[in-house]
Amino acid sequence: MTKHTKEILDLLDEHYGKEYVCYLNHENAWQLLIATMLSAQCTDARVNIVTKELFQKYKSPADFAKADVKELEQDIHSTGFYRNKARNIIACCKTLCEKYGGEVPREIDQLTALAGVGRKTANVIRGNIYHEPSVVVDTHVKRISNKLGLVSGDDPVKLEYDLMKVLPRDHWIRYNIQIIRLGREICKAPTPRCELCFLTGCCPAYQSGTEKKAGKTSRTVKAGKAETK
Ligand code: SF4
Known part of the structure; x- marks a missing residue:
């Protein structure tokens, strides 16, 4: 794992925890x-x-x-x-x-x-259901993984395989859970709220100026403090 990847994953764990959650209600x-x-x-x-x-x-x-x-x-x-x-x-x-x-x-x-x-x-x-390590590529994972420079491209199947190479296996399931939350609360489409983001220090899209550098970068949103969709 590269230093860049580790930095991102550590911050995601710190802000969103390692807890396993499913956003779709189900009993089986x-x-x-x-x-x-x-x-x-x-x-x-x-x-x-x-x-x-x-x-x-x-x-x-x-x-x-x-x-x-x-x-x-x-x-x-x-x-x-x-x-x-x-x-x-x-x-x-x-x-x-x-x-x-x-x-x-x-x-x-x-x-x-x-x-x-x-x-x-x-x-x-x-x-x-089966707790098989797997990477789910949804719209948030696709958009934000590109911004963070972990992978590049649009094809969900290629992104899935590329993310499996980049991320340690024990992060595969929770990476999706954490990124969905980031995408709903902070890194929204079409306009991310970089001024609230805890990943500015390791986000190439932010640092290159692709995303608008708005507000103070030191202000971050802790888990549970931002609004949800
Ligand atoms: S810094 Fe901005 S573009 Fe980068 S992940 Fe955070 S909200 Fe998204």
Whole structure:
């Protein structure tokens, strides 16, 4: 691990802790799988509102597998892209029932073969449910990892592999958790709040002037003090 990487990871641990958290409410693997599918182009807060009632109505993958597609579309309407999401959830749950006895498989190839499940969703399941070290590349991780100079590029799969090379294995899961929080509270898109950031000293985007050097750099936001989305 380079000095630059260590400095960033130490500061993330110091400010956000090492605690494991999942921002999508769920009680088991299949609920997390569906919640993650619904979270595409949608906030976690909105997904949590929708799944609160959804998981009361559909109590198992079998319930989703036999759902009426039009009715499910209405149930998940507010998460956006509801037609695709409804079709994929039904197809995915049919496979879970027919091939895996209603359980969610563990291997990345098995997960990504499910309808509507890409590497991001698969890695969420592997990290959260099976505690397999995995790097989840979402919009925050993509944007901020580039700014911090840990990786460069846009392709999520390449970024995932590059981050696996750069980050120590024991940081893979929590890096995503910490960066999501940083992205929601401080390093926001499109305008990061660098004046509140504790990473200015090791952020090439800030130091090169790519990001506006606003306010006093010594003022930082401690865990729990900044607003959330
Ligand atoms: S210094 Fe600015 S650009 Fe760099 S991580 Fe912090 S908020 Fe983002």
